[in-house]
Amino acid sequence: MKTLLILPLLAFLAVSCSSSTPTGRIEKNSQIFNDLSARHQALVESGKIEDGMRPDAVYLAWGNPAAKTEGQDRGRTFEKWTYTGITPVYHQSIYGGHGFGYGSRYGRYGHGRGFSPYGSFGTEVSYVPYRSAWVKFQNGRVESWQRGKAE
Numbered sequence: 001m002k003t004l005l006i007l008p009l010l011a012f013l014a015v016s017c018s019s020s021t022p023t024g025r026i027e028k029n030s031q032i033f034n035d036l037s038a039r040h041q042a043l044v045e046s047g048k049i050e051d052g053m054r055p056d057a058v059y060l061a062w063g064n065p066a067a068k069t070e071g072q073d074r075g076r077t078f079e080k081w082t083y084t085g086i087t088p089v090y091h092q093s094i095y096g097g098h099g100f101g102y103g104s105r106y107g108r109y110g111h112g113r114g115f116s117p118y119g120s121f122g123t124e125v126s127y128v129p130y131r132s133a134w135v136k137f138q139n140g141r142v143e144s145w146q147r148g149k150a151e
């Protein structure tokens with residue numbers, strides 16, 4: 001039964017992740033890739049960008065941004081793409097000594113509740129979004145960009 005529930009999830013992930021790499025995006029957008037210079041093709045294939053690239057080349061290299069914004073800097077209009085990532089944050093937690101369960105009591109199965117005055121301790125993981133990169137375009141070309149990892 002669990003296998004039947006997992007198979008659709010795996011199929012969905014396989015389909016949705018197929019274009020989450022530069023190779024997958026290049027395969028789906030071969031005409032855009034072929035129109036790039038040889039230098040930009042090599043950068044895109046390795047997931048890198050540089051000043052002067054067009055937005056479609058940045059898309060092939062880095063994928064869709066989490067947000068696109070527009071603005072003005074010294075009278076010049078620009079577009080900025082922001083990319084996000086997630087980072088794990090570990091924290092200790094104290095679980096209360098009560099909960100719900102399922103088990104056996106005197107040979108009978110059923111749902112039940114329990115309480116323990118001692119509680120329990122554990123480590124939990126939360127995932128926190130952070131800005132992992134941004135790209136600033138002016139006149140349809142990369143003017144500046146920054147990429148980094150969470151600290």
